[in-house]
Amino acid sequence: MALAQLEPLLRQVQKPGRYTGGEPGSVQKNAAETALRYALCFPDTYEIGMSHLGMKILYGLANARADCWCERVFAPWIDMEALLREHGLPLWGLESGDPIAGFDLIGFTLQYEMSYSNILNMLDLARIPLRSAERATLAPLVIAGGPCACNPEPLAPFFDLFVLGEGEEVSEELLDLLLEHKRNNSDKQTFLRAAARIPGIYVPALYEVNYNGDGTVAAVTPKENAPFPVRKRIVEDLDGVYFPEQFVVPLLEVVHDRTVTELFRGCIRGCRFCQAGFLSRPVREKSHGTVDRQCRALCENTGYEEVSLCSLSTSDYQELPALLEELLAWTQEQKINVSVPSLRIDRFPKEMMERLALVRRSGLTFAPEAGTQRLRDVINKNITEEQILSAVRQAFGGGWTAVKLYFMLGLPTETQEDISGIAQLAQRIVDAYYQHPEKPKGKGVSVSVSAASFVPKPFTPFQWEPMDTCGQLREKQALLRASVGSKKISVSCHHVEISLLEGAFARGDRRLAAVLEEAWRRGARFDGWDDQFQPGLWEECFARCGLDPLFYTARRRDFDEVLPWDHLDYGVSRRFLRREMERALCAETTPHCRERCAGCGIGCKGAP
């Protein structure tokens, strides 16, 4: 879209910088000379999408090809949506300003179930028919990937294909294939049949789902020789795989605005609630030389003054001391901060800690997830109260005064004792502060407790478990608040109806597509935002479609029930997940992968 058309709208919206493009690092190409136009869509605001590492990787990767021009698209905020509709302007790519309906490929990243209504809204704003069956031509092909692609069934009718697992290699293969078929003038069906043969690509239209009378899935049947099951892709060599040397540097403040790189993918821990941990197995590390080189290049090219090392459990990175040695040498000189999230400071050399603290005094956060040791054993969260207390004591001595704690309410086997245990743990941290001989002078301590609702997710040992109802969650939140006895402790909880909806879509089947479409038609947008979410609207849409969210959330599934995602294979075996579930019920922990292989089925090369 020409800036002239957008201009009068920009003056009427909040944060117009979300829509202008033109940031340093954004890629300009000649549309006439690029064979493929690719719209990389993030179904949430600019500020959130621009903070996402996966977007940066795929954007860089696609634009590194001479034959492809990849542009960014974010969900316009409510105010901008209204203006676009009023003025009849279609959704455009930030780089060229061109309407994306004319692009070859529309790719969405699925980070969070609550962004699904935004996907439909973006397609509609782009004037692209919502359902795959309504789009007869090869272009635009509408695809998605990301963690929620592990159970994409509620979205199945809208997408032509899903990418399971890590996207770098599949993206290249898919772009190659698309280019070939575009040149040959193939029809969409021919292309999709060919695409389904690329490992990691799931074409939902090639699978038929039948249901039992009680609403459970009877069978998923592949058609036209489509692969069964469809196995996720992983990148073997993280040192060799594409990684950008340049990021688009936003001109307005976004959530995470800094250089970021991963240390490794996967997780050795096996926390039983953690979908990310199971989906991303096995563990594969980048060498510290690679990490250091990537950080240097990115800092040079972006001008960022902060480096963040991210991974699921950073302390498990085996080359961390060597990496920090290297990183701190140049970052200190260039006044660049290094932040290492989810660092377990109890296991860290004190001297290194001081150097890190010197550069960056980031907040002190812990994720015990549960309030008692028993429940932490149930979820296999390997952290003890004593570890937390000794870490905060050390930190208080070093000048920290704020502690953040993350918990979940509604975990399997949870009792009242586990909930009051959360308040007790927070209280012990407050006490530890006031008993500390070297606590910062004249300052109080603040402990903030964040209590999310536990949502059972596919490909975790809890995938068969019932989730608490809204009423149960509300009671638990009230109990937690009542158990807190100090003004130094603040409690924040999740919106229970949002959690319910997240739970329904996380383990939902294809029938939910109708609910989603209906909800979008009636105005559902930005459902993950407390101030936008409309619980009543969703309730009505479920009822209208003859479905009950509790069927998906509150029901205990039999171990032999066919789950809507059973035809997708993320490497961890059902047998292993079931074994883990049974151990959970006996509060039996499972050692991490480096201690002893638990035989999860991924068939790790590095399994000791």
Added chain:
Amino acid sequence: MQNIRVRFEKRGRAVYISHLDLMRAMSRAVRRAQLPLWYTEGFRPHPYLFFPLPLPLGQESCCEALELRLERPMPPEELLRRLTAVLPEDLKVTAAAEPWSGAGEIHAAQYEMKLRFADEAAAGDWSKSAASLLEAGKLTAKKTGKQGRRRIEKEIALAPLIFHWALSSEGASVLLKAALAAGSTQNLNPALLLEALFDHAGEPLSFSILRTALLRADGTAWE
């Protein structure tokens, strides 16, 4: 140590960059340009970047100023070349030199305000009533200020802050050129002047504001 004053344009899409975001964007740009920056001492060292006269959101300018402090001298041409290479096209550096007048010597800023109307007649009418309003010198504007800790609204007279103005119209648009008080002692945001005019003379379909020069008390250019 060397202080350098960079002059730059903020146009097109860059008008949507707020002052706070501009400071961030510039500090990243000077890092990308690998200038030998001087850093403050202390716990969180940061480079010295100073904007003598911040530009409100939504306005264009071809005369912005930014002062940098370098640890060791660098020829201004080299600095200009490096900054040009790392800035988006809508933020264009135009000059760099050691400053010879202080920020306190900014007395006024020159603006060009373009207003677009439905047709020639509407533009002509507006221009006429605006001229008489400006001549009468009775325009006021509401400004929120602070009295101690409290936020208060006060009414200010605009005439003493308007040093010069000229109106012309061409077709369906009106051009208002004005030199308005600027700087740390007294300052008039041109948007405030337009608002006051709109209150009495009506609103145009759209308008844009361009800052064209910074002036000293004697009317010469501030450089």
